[in-house]
Amino acid sequence: MGTTCRALLVCFLTANLVVNAFEPFTTTIAVGVTAALGRTIYNYFHESCDPKWVQLNATGLQADLESQLFGQHIASRIILKAVTGFMNNNNPKKPLVLSLHGWTGTGKNFVSQLIADNIYKKGMDSSFVHIFTSELHFPHASQIETYKSQLQHWIRGNVTNCAHSMFIFDEMDKMHAGAIDGINPFMDYQYKLDGVSYSKAIFIFLSNSGSTFITQTTLDSLKAGKEREKLKLKDMETALSLSTPLFIYRGVSNVVDYFIPFLPLESRHIVQCIMVKMKNMGLKPEHEKACELADEIVNYFPKDEKLFSSPGCKTIASRLRFYM
Ligand SMILES: *[C@@H]1O[C@H](CO)[C@@H](O)[C@H](O)[C@H]1NC(C)=O
């Protein structure tokens, strides 16, 4: 980046000098050229809603999902397919709406970050990515009407700025139904308001709802001797989409394109997480050491089988630092 920036600046200065040498006839051109170059340089540093800043890198997303997300074969496959299909479609009929379900630490937040990283140059820091956490942004039930109109206002404003805006709603299961009702229309087919179309936006909901069911299904399947990787979306889907409205989604479930289950992680997945974290921390990733650590820093459930880890991969890094 450094060299290109410098090259642009040099180019800008040279153009100015050359143009100034031809005064006065070329004043108009000079102004034009300078303005154009100025804009180029401005756009180089300032995020804008064009393909240079906002464009899916499908190869990158696939590589990240394969190398960094562990134990989520169902989620990984659907997300790649859904996001790639959506971003490659120049004329989608509705926004992409993904609903991610599973216990804390199974990778829901992490996947949202991988998606953002591979669409926006600035990843989660992009001004086109918006995260709402129920308890932080919408804490008081008494103010639902205010939240609702604020949220509508924000979504409208941000999508007007950039059609490919992304909205992540964390702790969706704790969000008040009234506030959700407010965003429902934006996610529907062919919705237009004041000439603004919302069909290129991405909505991602994260929640724990359905986790008990996902865990039970995974457990039953393992006990029946079925390989984890043989579990299919349809083993989970019906129950998920049926169960979620009971939790809180109500009006939203009919605009969700994909309900995506995040399976509880087993110790081998925690070991993989630890190995990656060790590498990120500049340590040599040693399998044996990682296994020891996995036993030390993670709790396993259910009580009898002790198959799944709690709380997954989420707090591994901080606990690892403590133990090393
Ligand atoms: C897409 O991602 C791959 C893998 O991370 C990377 O090598 C490549 O440079 C990226 N392409 C663009 C255009 O950023």
Ligand SMILES: *[C@@H]1O[C@H](CO)[C@@H](O)[C@H](O)[C@H]1NC(C)=O
């Ligand atoms: C975009 O959303 C953010 C919240 O993430 C909000 O603060 C901001 O005002 C919105 N922008 C517009 C133009 O509405």
